[in-house]
Amino acid sequence: MESNLILQKLNRLEKLLVGAKSIFNVEELADYTGFSKSYIYKLVHSNIIPYSKPNGKTLFFEKSKIDNWLRSNYSKSDTEITEEAENYIFKSQK
Template sequence: MENDIIIQKLNRIEKFIFGLKEILNVEELSDYTGFTRSYIYKLVHTSQIPYSKPGGKVLFFERKKIDLWLLQNSSKSSSEIEAEALLHVQSKK
């Protein structure tokens, strides 16, 4: 039981460290995003995710670009929509 707790804490630390790295490989990106490696390769194959492939061999991913990519097409919360509507109505007066 105690070993499981230690392993969980180490996994959290490892994920935190990946978050600090600027450049990730496929395995690190999988740990960072929770996507399977096969899904990452599919995203690369269909050019849906930003990546680099220097020398045409190994895949690398810039963490900042991945973060932006992950957050694209975000949905606004109800409170954000209401605040925008209120601002819009006030600006029309």
């Protein structure tokens, strides 16, 4: 029981350390994003996700580019849309 708890804490620490890196390999990217490795390969094959392949074999992913890619196609909440509409109306009435 105690060894399971230790392993869980070590896994959490490992994931935190991976998140601190600036360049990921496929396995680290899977840990960082929660995507399966097969899904990552599919994204690479379709040129959907930014990656580099400097030696022609190993895939690398720059964290900042992945973060930007993950934030793309942002969908605003109803509250954000309402606030923007109210601000627009308020500015129009001046």
